[in-house]
Amino acid sequence: MAATGAAEDAIIVLGQHIRLARLARGITAEHLAGSAGITRKNLAAIESGSAAVSIGNVFNVATIVGVPLVNGVMGARCASSAGCPAFPMLATAGKTRLSPPRRVLRNAVPA
Structure with missing residues (x-):
């Protein structure tokens, strides 16, 4: 069964957060x-x-690198990625910037 658009977006963002957290901690892909x-x-x-x-x-990999799964990447939805708790690294990633999902969640409320 294929993932829905919202699920695809969440998977992509979670993967980006995992990668950035791994790099920020200086962990190699092989080690992780x-x-x-x-x-x-x-x-x-x-x-x-x-x-x-x-x-x-x-979830195991996210936990190892310290990516929050509740009230962080997976715990909130909002109408815009600007300042959105679901995308906390957008403003703080420095040179590396997470891209928001292909489709922004509109008129969503916190989970």
Whole structure:
């Protein structure tokens, strides 16, 4: 079953957050994959926002690099990515900037 548009957006943003958190902590992809018990290829799929990876592996990797899954990346929705709690790294990522989802969630309320 294919992911819906909103689910695809969430997967992409979560993958971006995971990658930025890994880089900010100076963790190599090989080290993180090994720590999570997954292949480097699987980690690349997670970081690129592939919907074909195990949600357990995604949550495990997010936890290892310190990406919040509640009241952070996954816990809020808003009408705009500017200052949105769902996209906290947009304003603070320095040279590396997360891109908002292809479709911005409109008229959504906090989860």
